[in-house]
Every structure is written in structure tokens, then in C-alpha cells.
Amino acid sequence: MAQEHDHLESPRLQFPPDSNAYRILAEIGAGVSATVYKAVCIPMNSTVVAIKSIDLDRSRADFDSIRRETKTMSLLSHPNILQSLCSFTVDRRLWVVMPFMSAGSLQSIISCAFPDGLPEPCIAIVLKETLNAMSYLHNQGHLHRDIKAGNILIDSNGQVKLADFGVSASVYEQNVEQGWGLSSSSCSSRLMLTDFAGTPYWMAPEVVHSHTGYGFKADIWSFGITALELAHGCPPLSHLPPSKSLLMKITRRFRFSDYEKQDRKDKNRKFSKAFKDMVASCLDQDPAKRPSAEKLLKHSFFKNCKGLDFLVKNVLHGLPSVEERFKENKGLHGVNATAGREDEEEEEDDDGDSGGGQIVKVRRISGWNFNEEGFQLEPVFPAADESELDDSIVKKVRFAGESIIPDQKTDKSSGSGDAEQSNQSSPSRAQGEVEAPVAAEGVSTGSRGLDRDSFLAGLFALKASLDVQRCSVASLIGILGGELTREEELMQENERLRLEFENERGNNLELELELEFLKAMNSGAYDGGELELD
Amino acid sequence: MKGLFKSKPRTPADIVRQTRDLLIYADRVTSPADSRDSKREEKMAELSKNIRDLKSILYGNSESEPVSEACAQLTQEFFRENTLRLFIICLPKLNLETRKDATQVVANLQRQQVQSRLIASDYLEKNTDLLDILVAGYEDTDMALHYGAMLRECIRHQSVARYVLESPQMKKFFDYIQLPNFDIAADAAATFKELLTRHKSTVAEFLSKNYDWFFAEYNSKLLESTNYITRRQAVKLLGDILLDRSNSVVMTRYVSSRDNLRILMNLLRESSKSIQIEAFHVFKLFAANQNKPADIISILIANRSKLLRLFADFKTDKEDEQFEADKAQVVKEIAALEPRDRP
Structure with a gap:
């Protein structure tokens, strides 16, 4: 209406x-x-x-x-x-x-009142409303590209709104840019984008591989991750720094079982089969196999969905106000985070949202305490269809590939690009490593014989995975107050000092300029009016 | 009867024709009494659906890619009669979603070729008043973003860009860029930039012919604006324009003016880093000019020590070799200046 x-x-x-x-x-x-x-x-x-x-x-x-x-x-x-x-x-x-959405973002609600996730009926309501928004967006030719609990806002009456279009894109506008001057038949890659945008934990594998191009289904992946985030209180792999999470995304798959193993603390949290099935369909490595937003709305999980007042009663009731939550977290944030870490967190959450971007950071840090997945990482390799998947995507998007380089450039220089920045090297590194796990499959199943090359590739993949584990273990040790090795400590310190130095230098320069100009203004020599004389 | 129509798929040309009829209807029925009519509502809904169909023929959809033959048919029928005019005139009567679809249809049609001709360009050349409507759209908050998007597509045609550049309305852009609504002002700025950078020869010709009023306005209204965004965008665009090889005559003239130098030096001392950097890219042209007029030289000499001190601390955020090289060159030029007798 x-x-x-x-x-x-x-x-x-x-x-x-x-x-x-x-x-x-x-x-x-x-x-x-x-x-x-x-x-x-x-x-x-x-x-x-x-x-x-x-x-x-x-x-x-x-x-x-x-x-x-x-x-x-x-x-x-x-x-x-x-x-x-x-x-x-x-x-x-x-x-x-x-x-103004008075209850703030789901992310802040979770971190404040539901650290182990929302009740399933509430998740269904929220996700359904989010899907309505996505279905509309996709119909309009827009990709949101940053779907996550931090960007889903709730009002006091339970109304759910998707926010933050900082990195959204229109496939139509892109097309117009690229396709100009070409005959229409060569515009075969429409509805595909190639630049790198979003927040790492929620990012679809094909977005990480941005050279292959991606479409609406990338949002569906992020939607699936968001579902897990609502169910567990944090997105998968969030105990890893963003760039590592990116890497893992393509060398391993998510399953609900991963979480269940880890959820020893609350065994009574069981999710319905419909929910698991819905999430699994969103997290298919093959974008083509993920359902559209419209189709997801018809999933049995969303049948008999309760009304918004259910959300008000079970989630919003008794919640501190957005202002209070923000204040509290601001205090916490200062105490908890080490400088280096803080910087990293800040970077990826460049855009505040009207529900509290700040809170995201705190949540991720406290999330480390009980997320033990890092210890359980095994080199689990993607299924065999990975290679065939790559092929089919490449076929579709060859044309779009042309714009990768300029696109990435603009992204890097963009202000929101810190998540990207930390990954400037990742996509290419990741590409190198994807090959390895695929080849290593032969080894791990053991049934396809053992040739030297694939074995070597497997070992490389294992080594990469060990590096990741080492890093996450080190982080955990740090969080639990254990001692880091001297070298790591120095590196962190070094980085912190470097940043401080840069800041100071910038300040200094500004002050000097200011002084200079004040002097100049005083003497009048540098003033516009004065120039005319002489 | 309805069943009969359904069984026979409509051709792209059919859809264009039906859309046109519905637009003529929409254009005619305006009084509030009519608008309560349920028949009108039905027709408007049908119109929305038709426009959406046109869009999916041109852009394809999730199931199918666009077919070039169908696109060509559609385009031909579209420009055979005054459909574009109706689209533009009736746009305010459509609902938001249909407006967006219509805008995308019009945008796409600008690059559709029929027998390797951009017939949209031919049509617009004969109907330049439509461009006036689109430009004036910036004054209408509701229509500005739609008309603006259409306009930007239309000026991809060189002849159309030339018309807009030379039209009396060109002057209005200096105000549109500073409208209080950011999205509209930014849209106008994007169009303005497109007009002044896209078609090199046309731009060079326009700037030479209109140098006096254009740069007077540019300096006073944009570079010396009180609005931060306006100054930042204007100095960036000025750099783009002057550094373009095709505008070298204009550039030479610009960097020989003492007033221009004064404005750029003021921008150099802004507290905004972004503006400073962009201002430097213009300022360097004054310094690098090998035929500097005497008054330019004397200003530079009078401010030499201040300029050199400024540049000593002047850095971009990321390392930028080109910038450093330019800076070194400018410093060298300024350091070596000798007072010259006035002519």
C-alpha cells in the first residue's frame, strides 16, 4: 500500500x-x-x-x-x-x-541478551522478514552484498528492516557501464558483478574468488551465514581474523554438525530439521544450487511463522535501549581490546549502522572465548564438484572478468575497503591454494592412487591449514591471557607502534601546517589579497 | 477474449505498441475525478507490467539472457513513434517502481543498435526539447534522480552532449550541484562531470568558445563555494579537465591568470587533505608552465618560502611515486624562479 x-x-x-x-x-x-x-x-x-x-x-x-x-x-x-x-x-x-529503529541491530541484541543465539521461532520471523527485503532487492536488480545480523534492524514493534547499503550494487548500472558501445549480444554476463565487497565472515566463496564473478546468490550465502549467526551468537570462523576466515571458506565447508560438536555447553539446543535443511541449501558451494530469495520464502521452515508480536515478547522485552547498549559496549571495548586487534576490528566495520556498528567488534572478541572450533580444524577438503563448479562459473562470466582490475582498484582505495585491504593479497593466495585441496582429495580418500604431485599438493594444503591453526591458537592463548612467544609479541607491539607513529605524524603535519598558515595570515604575506600586490 | 490473447505470445513490438497506447491514456487522464476510476487503476497496473516486460526483454532475467533480435525489434518500434517522449512526459504519473523500470528501459535503449546505428541518438537530435525537460528535472525533487539517470545515458551520444553543453541550461548546473539534497546535487555533479569529460573534441570546443563565462562561474560558484563537497568535487574536475591533452589550449590560458592562481593557492591551504591534494594537481600546472607571465612569477616568488615549506611536508596517504615526482618538479621550478621585468 x-x-x-x-x-x-x-x-x-x-x-x-x-x-x-x-x-x-x-x-x-x-x-x-x-x-x-x-x-x-x-x-x-x-x-x-x-x-x-x-x-x-x-x-x-x-x-x-x-x-x-x-x-x-x-x-x-x-x-x-x-x-x-x-x-x-x-x-x-x-x-x-x-x-530510528529503537531496538537496534540483531547483532547488538544477540551480544547483549542472547550470547548463545536466538530461539528458533524468533530466528524464523527475522529471517522471513529479511528474505522479503532480499526478494524485493533482487527483483530490482540490487545486490545488498553485506547481509549480516549487524545490518538487520528491529523496531520496538518488532518490525524488521534491512539496512546499510554502503556496498550494495545494481547489476543494471554495472551493465550500463560495461556494456556501452558493445552490441547487445556480447553483454552475456549481465546480472554478474566482479568487484570485491562485503564483510569477510559472511562473504560467499565466489565473492572471495572475485575474478569469477558473482550474482544474487552471493547474498543467499551471506543469508545462510546470518542464519548461523542468529542460531549460535556469532558467524562461523569468527574466531579467526577476517583474512583467515576468507581462506578457510574455500578450503572447507560449513555444516551444522561443526557447530554441534562445539556446543558442548548447551546440549539442549537442538535445531529443527527444516532449519538445518534451509541453511544447508543456502551454503551450497555452487551458487547455482542455492535457492533464490523468493524460493526460500516458500521453504517449510517459514511455514507457520509467528507474528511480529512474538518477537516483541520474546526478544525485545526487557532489553536495554540502544543508547545504553552502545555506552556500555564503548566502555567494554576500551578495556578488552588490544590496540592492534582493535584496529583490525575497526577496519572492517567502517560503516556504522543505525543499530550499533561498535557492538559488532566487542561481540567478536568475546566470541573467542567459547568458540573452540579452532582446535578442531582438520584439513577437510571440499567435495569433488569444486573443480566442475569453477568451470561452470568461468564459462558464465568471462566477459565480466574484464573489469576485475579496475574494480579492485577502486575498492582498495575506497574508504570502506579495509576489509578488502586486509585481503588484498588473499584472493590471489587463496586461488593458489584452492587447487591444492582439490588435488588432495585423491589422497584423503585414498582410493584414487597416490601420485607424487597430488600428494605434494595435499601436504601444501595441510601446511596452509596448520598455519591457520597456529595463528588461531596463538590468538586464543592471547585472549586467555597466556603468553605469546617473544617473536609474536614483538610483532604485535611493532604493528601497534607503527600505527601510533603514523597517527602522530599525521597530527604533527596538520598542526605544523596550521601554525604556518596562522603565521602567514598574521603577516598577510600569504593572504589572497596580498598576492595582487608585488 | 482474454484467453485468446494469452495463447498468442506478444512480440516485442506488440508490447511497445500497447505500452504506447497506455501511456497516451495515462497522459490524457489527469483530473482527480478520473484518478478514482477503477478502470484507470487497472490500466495503470497494465502499463507497469508492460514496462517491466520491456525491461526484461532488454536486460534479460534470472532465467534467460537478452536476445539481440528481440532488443532490436523493440528499439525500432520504440523510436518509430514518439514513445520516448511519452515515457518522459508521463513519468511523474507512474509509481515509484515503474518509474525505476522506465528509467532503466530508457537508459538501455541508448545503447541498442539497429542495423549498427544508434537510433536513439538520431531521435534525440530531432527532439532536443526532451533534453531540456530532463535537465530541468533537477528542480523537481521527486523526478530528479530518474530524469538525471536518463539524461546521463543520453549524453553518451556526442551530439546530445553538445546540445546540452551549448544550451542556456548549462549555466543552471552550477546551482544544481549545490542543491541541499545530497543525492540530487551529487547526481547533477555526476552529469556535469560527464558533460565536461566524455567527448573530448566537443568539450575542447565548448571550453574555448565559452571560456570567459564558464571559468568565471566555475571559480566563483564552485571553487570558492562555501560548501566543502562542491569545492572538493570542483577542484578534482578542474584537474581532470586541464590535464586532458585535448584541452591544452584552455589549460594554457587558465594557468596564465593571476586570479586563477590566487584561487588555487587558497585551496592549497585548506585544512582538508583531499582538497589540498587535488589543488596541487592544478597548481603544478601553473608552476610547470614554461611561459609564465610576469605577474604569475612574482606571486610565486613572493610566496616562495611558504610554498616550499608547505610542499616539504606534503604527502599523500599512500605512497604515490607520480605525486612525489610532480612535487619535486614543482619545488625545483619554484626554487629556480628569477624575478623578471614586467612587460
Whole structure:
């Protein structure tokens, strides 16, 4: 219904593009270059809104990506999608005004009140609403590219909205860029993208392999990971640093059983067969075999789904407010995180969301304590269809492959690109290693004979896997307060100091310039007016 | 009757024709009394569906790739009559989803070839008033993003870009870029940039012919704007324009002006790193100019020590060899300057 009226009364018109019309109440989320506030719009009867304030000078992203985000947000209209009400600049910052979702992000709700995951009926409600949003988006030709609990927001009445289109993309716009000047028949790779975007833990394998191109099904993968996140309190592999998680994604598969082994603490958490089946279908390595959002909505898991009031009663009731949660976590954050780690966390959560981007970081750190998967890693190799999968994708996307290099470049330089940054080397490294596990399959099954090459490849894969384990074990030791080896300690210290140094240098430079100009202004010699003389 | 129609699949040309009829209907029925009519609602729904069908022919969908033959048929029928005009005029009457579909259809048609001709370009050349409607769309908050997206596709045709550049409306972009709504202002800026960078020879010709008013406006309204975003985008675009080889005549003229130098030096001392860096890329042209007028030289000499100190600490975030090399060159030029007698 709301859609019908859109052309008559545009919601964008109503909210004034002027910072004086808003009064900020509290900070509710923060990232590297963005802060989210709770505020009221005074001329609109003091309607409560969320304002995402993005520092444009710090985000090196060219304006095109920011433009695309705000445009996407203001042109989407669906009850399950967080719309921007208006956006405008305030000096160097861009303010995006959005409806205030008072319960915040699911991620923050989980970390505050459901550390071991949500009850299954609640998961079903949330996921169904999210799927509605995804189905709409995909129909519009948009990929969200960053689906995760941190981007799913809930209002006090239980309404669920998908947020944060910072890295979303339109397959149509991409096509127009690429396909211009080519005859239509050569535009065979439509509905495929090739650049690298999202948050590592939730990223589909084919996104990691961004040279092969990916489509809507990448969102479905992230949706599956999000389901696991809601069920367990954190995404799989979240005990690993992001780049390692990326690597593991392609050398190993997720199964529910992985989690069940690890969930010794609460044996009574059993999930229904329908749920497991639904998640498994989303996490198929072959994108083509994953169902579409529309098809998922018809899955038996979503039948007899309870209403939003169930969510209000069982999840929202008694929850501290978003502001309180943010404050609390801010304090915690400062105590818990080591400097180096903090930086890494900050990087990948560049965009705050209106439910508390900050909280994501804390959650991941506390998540380490009970996630023991790191100890259980075995070199489990992907099934044989991996190779055949690669083939079929390559066939489909050869054309899209042309734009990889420029695309990656823009991504790297973009402000949101820290997750990418930490992975600049990963995709290529990962590619190298994918081959190995496939070849090693012969070894592990033992039935296909043992030739030297494949054995060697297997050993390499094992070695890579051991490195990953070593790293995660070291992290765990660190978290549990154990001692790191001297070398590792020094490396961490070194990195921390380097960052501090860079910061100081930047500050110093700025101050010096400032001083210089103040002096110059005083003497008048560098002033514009003075130039004309002489 | 309905069953009969269903059994026979409509050709792309059929869909275009039906869409056109429905648009003519939508255009005609405007009074509020009519809009309550259930028949109208039905027709509008049918129109939305038709436009969506056109889109899926042009872009394909999850099941099928687009077929070039079907696209060509569609395009031919579309431009045989005034369908594009109807699309543009009736756009405000469509609902949001249909507007987006229509915009994508129009965008796609700009690059469809019929017998290796871009017939969209031919059509627009004969119907330039449509471009005026699209440009003026920036003044309408509801339509701006749709018309803006269409316009950006249309100016990919050189002749169309030339028309817009030379139209009286070109001046309005200086205001559109600074509209308070960020998404609209940013869209206008994207179009403005496209107009001034895409078709090299046309741009060079336009800038030479319109140098005086264009750069006067550019300096005062954009480079000296109070709006951070405007300054940042403008100085970046200025660099792109002046560094383009095809604009070398314009560049030479620009870097010989003392006023321009003053503006760029002011930008160099902004506290924003991004603006400083972009300003440097323009400033270096003043310094590198081998035929510097005397007043430029004297300004540079008067500010020599300050400039050299500024550049000593001037760094990009990431290492950038080209930038360092440029900087070294500029420093060398400035250090070596000798006062010259005024002409």
C-alpha cells in the first residue's frame, strides 16, 4: 500500500535537508569514518530519527560510491528496507537521515541478551522478514552484498528492516557501464558483478574468488551465514581474523554438525530439521544450487511463522535501549581490546549502522572465548564438484572478468575497503591454494592412487591449514591471557607502534601546517589579497 | 477474449505498441475525478507490467539472457513513434517502481543498435526539447534522480552532449550541484562531470568558445563555494579537465591568470587533505608552465618560502611515486624562479 502512495507524497520531501532542523540526542553507533546518532527532527513534531554522519574527508571513496548508496536508499521503497528520509552535507560530513529503529541491530541484541543465539521461532520471523527485503532487492536488480545480523534492524514493534547499503550494487548500472558501445549480444554476463565487497565472515566463496564473478546468490550465502549467526551468537570462523576466515571458506565447508560438536555447553539446543535443511541449501558451494530469495520464502521452515508480536515478547522485552547498549559496549571495548586487534576490528566495520556498528567488534572478541572450533580444524577438503563448479562459473562470466582490475582498484582505495585491504593479497593466495585441496582429495580418500604431485599438493594444503591453526591458537592463548612467544609479541607491539607513529605524524603535519598558515595570515604575506600586490 | 490473447505470445513490438497506447491514456487522464476510476487503476497496473516486460526483454532475467533480435525489434518500434517522449512526459504519473523500470528501459535503449546505428541518438537530435525537460528535472525533487539517470545515458551520444553543453541550461548546473539534497546535487555533479569529460573534441570546443563565462562561474560558484563537497568535487574536475591533452589550449590560458592562481593557492591551504591534494594537481600546472607571465612569477616568488615549506611536508596517504615526482618538479621550478621585468 505504502508503495502506491509514493508518487503522491514523497517522504524525502518532508524531512528538511538542513542540520538546524535536527537535535541530536545520543550517539548510538560508531565506525572509522561514520557515527550514528539518535536525533529528533524538530519541525516534524520532533519525530525520532537516526542520523548516520559520514566523514567525507576521511573516506577516500570517490563520490560515485557514496552517491550510489544514498540514491539506492532513497529510491527503494519496501517495508523491510531501511530507507533514507533525506541526506545532505554539513561541512565535511554527509548526514543521512533514516527512521530510528529503537531496538537496534540483531547483532547488538544477540551480544547483549542472547550470547548463545536466538530461539528458533524468533530466528524464523527475522529471517522471513529479511528474505522479503532480499526478494524485493533482487527483483530490482540490487545486490545488498553485506547481509549480516549487524545490518538487520528491529523496531520496538518488532518490525524488521534491512539496512546499510554502503556496498550494495545494481547489476543494471554495472551493465550500463560495461556494456556501452558493445552490441547487445556480447553483454552475456549481465546480472554478474566482479568487484570485491562485503564483510569477510559472511562473504560467499565466489565473492572471495572475485575474478569469477558473482550474482544474487552471493547474498543467499551471506543469508545462510546470518542464519548461523542468529542460531549460535556469532558467524562461523569468527574466531579467526577476517583474512583467515576468507581462506578457510574455500578450503572447507560449513555444516551444522561443526557447530554441534562445539556446543558442548548447551546440549539442549537442538535445531529443527527444516532449519538445518534451509541453511544447508543456502551454503551450497555452487551458487547455482542455492535457492533464490523468493524460493526460500516458500521453504517449510517459514511455514507457520509467528507474528511480529512474538518477537516483541520474546526478544525485545526487557532489553536495554540502544543508547545504553552502545555506552556500555564503548566502555567494554576500551578495556578488552588490544590496540592492534582493535584496529583490525575497526577496519572492517567502517560503516556504522543505525543499530550499533561498535557492538559488532566487542561481540567478536568475546566470541573467542567459547568458540573452540579452532582446535578442531582438520584439513577437510571440499567435495569433488569444486573443480566442475569453477568451470561452470568461468564459462558464465568471462566477459565480466574484464573489469576485475579496475574494480579492485577502486575498492582498495575506497574508504570502506579495509576489509578488502586486509585481503588484498588473499584472493590471489587463496586461488593458489584452492587447487591444492582439490588435488588432495585423491589422497584423503585414498582410493584414487597416490601420485607424487597430488600428494605434494595435499601436504601444501595441510601446511596452509596448520598455519591457520597456529595463528588461531596463538590468538586464543592471547585472549586467555597466556603468553605469546617473544617473536609474536614483538610483532604485535611493532604493528601497534607503527600505527601510533603514523597517527602522530599525521597530527604533527596538520598542526605544523596550521601554525604556518596562522603565521602567514598574521603577516598577510600569504593572504589572497596580498598576492595582487608585488 | 482474454484467453485468446494469452495463447498468442506478444512480440516485442506488440508490447511497445500497447505500452504506447497506455501511456497516451495515462497522459490524457489527469483530473482527480478520473484518478478514482477503477478502470484507470487497472490500466495503470497494465502499463507497469508492460514496462517491466520491456525491461526484461532488454536486460534479460534470472532465467534467460537478452536476445539481440528481440532488443532490436523493440528499439525500432520504440523510436518509430514518439514513445520516448511519452515515457518522459508521463513519468511523474507512474509509481515509484515503474518509474525505476522506465528509467532503466530508457537508459538501455541508448545503447541498442539497429542495423549498427544508434537510433536513439538520431531521435534525440530531432527532439532536443526532451533534453531540456530532463535537465530541468533537477528542480523537481521527486523526478530528479530518474530524469538525471536518463539524461546521463543520453549524453553518451556526442551530439546530445553538445546540445546540452551549448544550451542556456548549462549555466543552471552550477546551482544544481549545490542543491541541499545530497543525492540530487551529487547526481547533477555526476552529469556535469560527464558533460565536461566524455567527448573530448566537443568539450575542447565548448571550453574555448565559452571560456570567459564558464571559468568565471566555475571559480566563483564552485571553487570558492562555501560548501566543502562542491569545492572538493570542483577542484578534482578542474584537474581532470586541464590535464586532458585535448584541452591544452584552455589549460594554457587558465594557468596564465593571476586570479586563477590566487584561487588555487587558497585551496592549497585548506585544512582538508583531499582538497589540498587535488589543488596541487592544478597548481603544478601553473608552476610547470614554461611561459609564465610576469605577474604569475612574482606571486610565486613572493610566496616562495611558504610554498616550499608547505610542499616539504606534503604527502599523500599512500605512497604515490607520480605525486612525489610532480612535487619535486614543482619545488625545483619554484626554487629556480628569477624575478623578471614586467612587460
